[in-house]
Amino acid sequence: MTTKSTTTRPRNGDAKETEAGQPPAEGTPSASHYKGLDLGTSRIVLATASGDRTRYRTELNAFVSLPYSKMTKAMLERESIHHRANGKEILAFGNRVDEFANILGGDTRRPMQTGVLNPSEPRNLEMLELALTKLCGRAGKNDKICFSVPSATNGSDADVIYHEQSIRTVLENLGFEVHSLNEGLAVVIAELKDHEFTGIGISFGAGMCNVSVSYLGLPVVQFSTTRAGDFIDYSASSVTGETPTTVRMRKESETFKLNGKSHGSSVDQALSVYYRDIIQTITLTLERVLNECRHLPPFKGPVPVIFSGGTAMVEGFHEELREALMRADLPFEILDVRRAKYGMNTTATGALVAAMANT
Ligand SMILES: Nc1ncnc2c1ncn2[C@@H]1O[C@H](COP(=O)(O)OP(=O)(O)O)[C@@H](O)[C@H]1O
Ligand SMILES: [Mg+2]
Structure with a gap:
């Protein structure tokens, strides 16, 4: 089999803590009061405005259960791995848990699935509470946070309401003034200031793809x-x-490309088929919802598309x-299809800007 490659494409979010060159909070004296949180199915990204810079911290949204021993607990503390002792087990959360899952021959467990709390994981909220407490800390006076929420899938928003309310309560218990922001709109807010927040933002994540068509910062259509x-x-x-892990490693390796010329292994061919299905699903859904929309705003000229994830x-x-969207039958012209410059930090950046704007 030729599917294994050990080099992983560099990910912007890999670094535990990074800084962005373009601070949304430049010159704001009280900027450290604001946080933007991208709560994704596979990764959590926290953006904190700190003076004239923005700091990003990323954690894998996954955990493992380890058998309790004083030695294991000491090791987790020494390695600064988030954990909670729980009777005969220790629950360890975040970036390093893939290693433990490999050693133990199991899979990591995930608090979220398809963008919301994972209904088949009994420790879903407990683990997110641990992660958010470690990442965000306790709020100081007047501290504000804005977190990303997905759009409902197929018009059913019951799961999203429960998810949003549960996370809001966790963050309020930490002392924050809490706001939430649609994930697709976060992409628009982070990247389309020069277009007066008018355009289409798409976030291609692990559990979901989120799309927001925005006019002057107001959501026209979201799905x-x-x-x-x-x-x-x-x-x-x-x-x-x-x-799935072998397939994911191949998908994330530097040598896998979606260029239509692949004569690679069956895994490469299967990956290409499903990548293209994702692009086609987004394009067809966008066509349908926009053509069904009865109250389209008066877009003045072609509309930009920004994507991330x-x-x-x-x-x-x-x-x-780009090819699929340019060919799509939409009620307006597309200006261009651009990759978000904030990369894997785009949603967190949009949420941070929104936390500041909500004041
Ligand atoms: N370097 C990479 N190359 C290809 N796919 C990647 C890479 N890094 C992450 N991914 C994939 O992207 C998805 C996670 O994207 P992300 O935007 O963090 O999702 P979410 O917001 O849902 O947590 C996963 O399916 C992961 O396998
Ligand atoms: Mg995300």
Whole structure:
């Protein structure tokens, strides 16, 4: 089999703490009072305005259960890995848990699925509470946070309401004034200031793709699809017989490309099929919802599209998305299809800008 590659494409979010060159909070004396939180199915990104800079911290949204021993607990403390002792087990959360899952021969557990709290994980909220307490800390006086929420899929918003309310309560208990922001709109807010926040923002994540069509910062149409990164992993695993983890590692490796010329392995071919299905699903859904929309605003000229997210990182994705959207039958012209300059930090940046704007 030729699917294994050990080099992983560099991810913007890999660094535990990074800084952005373009601070949304420049010159704001009380900027450290604001936080933007991207609560994704596979990764959590926290943006904190600090003086004239923005700091980003990323954690994998996953955990493992380890058998309790004083030695294990001491090791987790020494390595600064978030954890909570719980009777005969220790629950460890975040960036390093893939390592433990490998050693123990199991899979990591995930508090979220398809953009919201994972209904089949009994410790879903407990683990998110641990993660958010460690990442965000207790709020000081007047501290504000804005977190990203997905759009409902297929018009059913009951799960999103429960998810949003549960996370809001966790953050309020930490002492924050809490706001929330749609994930697609966060992309627009982070990247389309020069277009007066008018355009289409798309976030291609693990559990979901979120789309927001915005006019002057107001959402015109918002939707999500659950055909995203996890869908690629499970579908390609199912048709090739490889594990989802093997497939995901190949998907994230530098040598996998979506360029239409692949004569690679069956895994590569399966990955290409499902990547293209994601692009097609987004394009067809956008066509349908915009053509059904009865109250389209008077867009003055062609409309820009900005996209972000881990699933969009693969080489060749940009070109295929651009081609599909340019060919789509939409009620207005597309100006261009651009990759977000904040990369994997885009949603957190949009949420941070919104936290500041809500004051
Ligand atoms: N370097 C990469 N190349 C290809 N896919 C990647 C890369 N990094 C992350 N991914 C994929 O992107 C998805 C995670 O993207 P992300 O935007 O963080 O999602 P979410 O916001 O849902 O947590 C996963 O499916 C992951 O496998
Ligand atoms: Mg995300």
